[in-house]
Amino acid sequence: MASAEHHGPLSQFEIKTLLPIHLGEADISFTNSSLMMVIALIGITLFLLLGARRRALVPGRWQSMVELSYEFIVGLLRDTVGPDGRRYFPFVFTLFMFVLFGNMLGMIPYSFTFTSHIVVTFALAAVVFVGVTILGFVKHGVRFFAFFVPPGISVALWPLMIPIEIISYLSRPISLSVRLFANMLAGHTLLKVFAGFVPVLGAAGVVPLAFVAALSGLELLIAFLQAYVFAILTCLYINDALHLH
Amino acid sequence: MPQLEQVGTFLSQLVWLFLTFGILYIVMKRSALPRISQILATRQERIDGDLRRADEIKTEAESVLAAYEAAAARARAEAQDILRDSAERFAAEAAEKNEALGRRLAEEAAAGEARIGAAREQAMADVEAIAAELAGLAAERLTGAPTDRSSAEAAVAQVVGGRG
Incomplete structure (x- = not known):
């Protein structure tokens, strides 16, 4: 059924072209996903610049939130990487805010969650993975390969352990991207499924409605939590590249 | 799945995304972030x-307190010195006055005793003369004959000297 498919739980993830842009063969149209990315970009910029515009010695609510987000990521980097993680702060902060706003904006009804697309999350994870690997080689040269040799393991186990370590290293971008994508996908699909019960059940629809309300709270938590997980794993990977084990 | x-x-x-x-x-x-x-x-x-400023003020207050305590201790010591000095001075003065009074009283007593001694000697001498005169008059009345004054005096002197 075409119409049912159109309003199915997964239809919310459809990419809709808003402004077709073609560069030769390439289709780089401005879509609902692009729109949410631009809104996230503008939203984060306004949140930080307007919140910090007063430069108050004693911060108000808004400035406190700005400072809180800043110090949250500073603390995250300091705890996981240490003092030399300070250089990567702008990147981790941008990553955290971008994913957080992407997740949070997706909670607004009828909006679109660009972090629910595996292409986007995998691209972000790939940037992290490639960047961290380059960082490791720049920092340690060939000795970076020592990272794949677990310390305190007898040489006899190396043929077994080294492939495992390499596979686990290579699976990092996959786990990082799929975790975020799957969380967003599952949460939003579940919300949509239960929301679909509300009109069908009539008066009894308050039960799924209450469930949707509760689930929305949980989803807000997950939206934050997944941005946090994305940021902290990036920090851990940076730490591995800098300090090897 | 879209x-x-x-x-x-x-x-x-x-x-x-990358843009x-x-x-x-x-x-x-x-x-x-710089902002x-x-x-x-x-x-x-x-x-x-x-x-830092609070720390500075605290040290300053501590030094002021120390200075105040030093000044107070000095003043207390000074006061005690003054107290001791004046007590000693008063004691010395009192002792001196006491001594002077004692001396004067002793002198006056001595002078009084000397005056009494002189008066007594005078009285004794007068008694002898009166006794001689009385003896002479008594002997004249008894004997009816005039008596020699010098012999009466000798007799009185003999009696007084015998008793004395």
Whole structure:
């Protein structure tokens, strides 16, 4: 059924072209996903610049939130990487805010969650993975390969352990991207499924409605939590590249 | 699932992702984060400055207190010195006055005794003369004959000297 498919739980993830842009063969149209990315970009910029515009010695609510987000990521980097993680702060902060706003904006009804697309999350994870690997080689040269040799393991186990370590290293971008994508996908699909019960059940629809309300709270938590997980794993990977084990 | 079916939109998603993420990174790095870190640094400086000033004021107060205590101790010692000195002075003065009074009283007593002694001797001498005269008169009346004054005196002297 075409119409049912159109309003199915997964239809919310459809990419809709808003402004077709073609560069030769390439289709780089401005879509609902692009729109949410631009809104996230503008939203984060306004949140930080307007919140910090007063430069108050004693911060108000808004400035406190700005400072809180800043110090949250500073603390995250300091705890996981240490003092030399300070250089990567702008990147981790941008990553955290971008994913957080992407997740949070997706909670607004009828909006679109660009972090629910595996292409986007995998691209972000790939940037992290490639960047961290380059960082490791720049920092340690060939000795970076020592990272794949677990310390305190007898040489006899190396043929077994080294492939495992390499596979686990290579699976990092996959786990990082799929975790975020799957969380967003599952949460939003579940919300949509239960929301679909509300009109069908009539008066009894308050039960799924209450469930949707509760689930929305949980989803807000997950939206934050997944941005946090994305940021902290990036920090851990940076730490591995800098300090090897 | 649109995520895997709409392959034609992948390029557009990636292009817009890197565009927005890149702009956001530049804005964060150039503008937003330096501004926030400056706010935090200014506050930290202010807090450190306030703490330093509080520390300075505290040491100053401590030195003032120490100076006050030293002055108080000095004043107390001085007061005790004055007290001791005046007590000694008063004691010496009193002793001196006491001694002078004692001396004067002793002198007066001695003078009085000397006067009494002189008076007694005078009285004794007078008694002898009166006794001689009485003896002479008594002998004249008894004997009817005039008596020699010098012999009466000798007789009285003999009697008084015999008793004395």
